[in-house]
Amino acid sequence: MESNSRPFRYSFVTSVLPIRVEDRVRGELGAEVADHGPLHVVTATAHAVRGYAAGVDLVASLSAAGVDVERTQPDLVNRRLIAERAGCTRQAVALWVNGQRHQDDPFPSPFNLTLGQLWLWGEVQSWLLRRGIELDDIAAIPTMRDHMRVDSHIAHNRLEYRDAAARARTL
Secondary structure, eight states: OOTTOEEEEEEEEEOOOOHHHHHHHHHHHOOEEEEETTEEEEEEEEEESSHHHHHHHHHHHHHHTTOOEEEEOOOEEOHHHHHHHHTSOHHHHHHHHTTSSOTTSOOOOOSBOTTSOBEEHHHHHHHHHHTTOOOSOOSBOOOHHHHHHHHHHHHHTHHHHHHHHHHHHTO
16 A cells, blocks of 8 residues: 555445345445445445545455446535534534635535535535544545546446456356
8 A cells, every 4th residue: 555545435336236245345345335225335445545546446346346336426415414524513514605604715615406505525524624623534535526537437347347246246
């Protein structure tokens, strides 16, 4: 591991996993496996200098463990989740969002306005750290550019990764 590498956490939408594959990715990769309605999501961490490299490494590792990765799943947060993760009140988040505090370093723009505002956690996390707000979670969150590049990589190498996942599921 390079000295300037850091942990990056990615979530991936996957096909339904057989129990033995779930057990393998939990045990070998320390991944979390969850179902969110119709979405099956695997979350794992890899060390790298850049977020894109960590994402590509994780896709390869998951495929080798028998996971058919479909795409990344960005970590989107609303005001309530920001308050929980930052250990503050929703009122403090509202002041940040509305520009009533820290005008010298504006709060990130929302990623999505559907059903209220949503932010990419990685952008919020960076902003909070610049403000000196301590967070329990030390894993770096990929940028939207990282997500787009990893999704493009998955699309361009889909057959290779599907073949690797299928071979691993037969072991």
